[in-house]
Amino acid sequence: MPKEMVVRVMDLRKNYFLGKIRxxxxxxxxxxxxxxxxxxxxxxxxxxxxxxxxxxxGLDKPTEGKVYIDEVDVAQLDAYELxxxxxxxxxxxxQTFNLIPxxxxxxxxxxxxxxxxxxxDESVEKGIEILKTVGLGxxxxxxxxxxxxxxxxxxxxxxxxxxAPAIILADEPTGNLDLKTGxxxxxxxxxxxxxxGVSVITATHDLKMLDVSDRVVWIRDGIIERIEERADxxxxxxxxxxxxxx
Amino acid sequence: MAEEEKxxxxxxxSHKDAFKISLRSIRIRFGRSVIVTASICLxxxxxxxxxxxxxxSNNLLQRGPEEIRVILQTIEEGSxxxxxxxxxxxxxxxxxxxxxxxxxxxxxxxxxxxxMKCLGALxxxxxELFILESALQGVIGSFVGAFIGMTGIVILFLLRxxxxxxxxxxxxxxxxxxxxxxxxxxxxxxLGAVYxxxxxxxxxxxxxxxxxV
Ligand SMILES: Nc1ncnc2c1ncn2[C@@H]1O[C@H](COP(=O)(O)OP(=O)(O)OP(=O)(O)O)[C@@H](O)[C@H]1O
Ligand SMILES: [Mg+2]
Numbered sequence: 001m002p003k004e005m006v007v008r009v010m011d012l013r014k015n016y017f018l019g020k021i022r023x024x025x026x027x028x029x030x031x032x033x034x035x036x037x038x039x040x041x042x043x044x045x046x047x048x049x050x051x052x053x054x055x056x057x058g059l060d061k062p063t064e065g066k067v068y069i070d071e072v073d074v075a076q077l078d079a080y081e082l083x084x085x086x087x088x089x090x091x092x093x094x095q096t097f098n099l100i101p102x103x104x105x106x107x108x109x110x111x112x113x114x115x116x117x118x119x120x121d122e123s124v125e126k127g128i129e130i131l132k133t134v135g136l137g138x139x140x141x142x143x144x145x146x147x148x149x150x151x152x153x154x155x156x157x158x159x160x161x162x163x164a165p166a167i168i169l170a171d172e173p174t175g176n177l178d179l180k181t182g183x184x185x186x187x188x189x190x191x192x193x194x195x196x197g198v199s200v201i202t203a204t205h206d207l208k209m210l211d212v213s214d215r216v217v218w219i220r221d222g223i224i225e226r227i228e229e230r231a232d233x234x235x236x237x238x239x240x241x242x243x244x245x246x
Numbered sequence: 247m248a249e250e251e252k253x254x255x256x257x258x259x260s261h262k263d264a265f266k267i268s269l270r271s272i273r274i275r276f277g278r279s280v281i282v283t284a285s286i287c288l289x290x291x292x293x294x295x296x297x298x299x300x301x302x303s304n305n306l307l308q309r310g311p312e313e314i315r316v317i318l319q320t321i322e323e324g325s326x327x328x329x330x331x332x333x334x335x336x337x338x339x340x341x342x343x344x345x346x347x348x349x350x351x352x353x354x355x356x357x358x359x360x361x362m363k364c365l366g367a368l369x370x371x372x373x374e375l376f377i378l379e380s381a382l383q384g385v386i387g388s389f390v391g392a393f394i395g396m397t398g399i400v401i402l403f404l405l406r407x408x409x410x411x412x413x414x415x416x417x418x419x420x421x422x423x424x425x426x427x428x429x430x431x432x433x434x435x436x437l438g439a440v441y442x443x444x445x446x447x448x449x450x451x452x453x454x455x456x457x458x459v
Contacts, residue, residue, distance in 0.1 A: 098361045115371075
């Protein structure tokens with residue numbers, strides 16, 4: 001099977017202006033991501049991971065450079081196409097879960113399907129099925145505040161997968177979870193990644209996430225420091241962990 | 247062009263769901279919704295009462311019994327223009343109140359709006375949510391207000407001039423006026439929501455999600 005490119009980032013730059021001061025957050029990122037890949041983006045706080053995610057996910061506009069999703073330049077899309085991209089092509093998972101508080105777990109999961117134009121009965125049926133897959137079959141009628149953090153993140157995972165996207169963007173999905181729960185979420189993502197062949201891109205500080213990654217992208221001060229293949233990684237995890245401790 | 251088709255479908259389908267979501271957000275912020283609805287209700291009640299009272303007076307002046315006409319003629323004309331002025335003011339206050347409450351609602355729901363956009367909501371859908379929410383409050387407030395305003399004035403006339411008034415009620419114009427007042431109430435609540443809705447839809451999702459309230 002030839003390797004298809006799902007995401008291509010070319011010389012991506014993003015500046016923010018704080019008054020007159022220009023803050024260069026991304027300083028020329030080059031990145032290519034293949035279909036079915038599991039990629040972790042590692043980097044210290046403030047290195048620009050979230051900013052990069054927002055650009056890849058079409059949630060914000062780059063100052064310069066291009067993002068291609070499935071060979072389509074995101075900057076060229078009109079409002080409808082962009083909404084369609086966010087709805088169908090990409091599933092988002094956030095550190096703070098970002099569920100809609102007034103909706104039940106099931107309604108949260110069916111919402112993206114409703115935006116995609118799926119009929120009510122079909123979306124409910126599929127929503128229940130996905131919630132079962134993430135192990136929440138018995139909590140479908142619960143509101144987010146009635147669920148634990150880990151359960152909420154499971155709902156968010158289910159929601160991200162609702163429209164069978166090509167890409168999952170997860171920005172520190174385990175940041176607000178304890179170790180064990182975080183690991184469960186990661187395993188869930190990895191499982192979906194293997195079974196459905198979606199590309200998973202996650203940002204994290206968490207070294208345990210590296211275990212499941214095909215590649216790890218190290219980013220520092222808005223540029224990519226190095227990209228490591230899984231094979232190289234195994235040798236280095238010890239060293240990395242030492243670095244973190246020190 | 248299957249893609250085009252799908253995009254179209256996505257645009258058309260969500261009215262019913264938008265309605266459900268707005269209804270729910272009214273329920274969630276029930277206290278505030280009640281206050282906004284009450285303010286629309288009072289404004290419309292005031293408007294209806296002025297219109298109704300003028301209409302009944304005019305009818306009585308033209309066709310009513312002699313003794314009532316004499317009393318009515320002593321009421322100076324000037325008070326009417328003052329009433330119009332007061333009604334206008336109270337309706338303006340209504341618009342400001344609605345805008346304020348919808349703005350609060352937008353700020354509160356910043357993250358929610360951002361999330362919805364991430365899930366594929368169009369700006370149009372977000373605008374629709376806010377307009378619908380406000381219009382719903384407007385409909386309820388206006389109907390209640392028009393009813394209160396009209397029955398209040400009719401009762402007042404009955405008490406002041408006795409049961410004969412019942413025979414001189416200009417029913418058709420009363421209906422017309424209360425319809426007008428209801429319509430105006432709804433238009434006002436939509437007007438008040440336009441700016442907040444526009445603001446909320448214009449945010450980039452990244453920015454909306456970042457903002458913590
Ligand atoms: N909307 C904004 N306006 C101004 N500055 C911003 C904005 N968004 C991000 N920044 C700045 O960009 C830099 C990178 O932020 P970003 O959120 O991408 O970091 P991060 O790598 O995700 O960090 P963390 O691991 O803590 O989440 C930070 O210095 C931040 O202050
Ligand atoms: Mg971040």
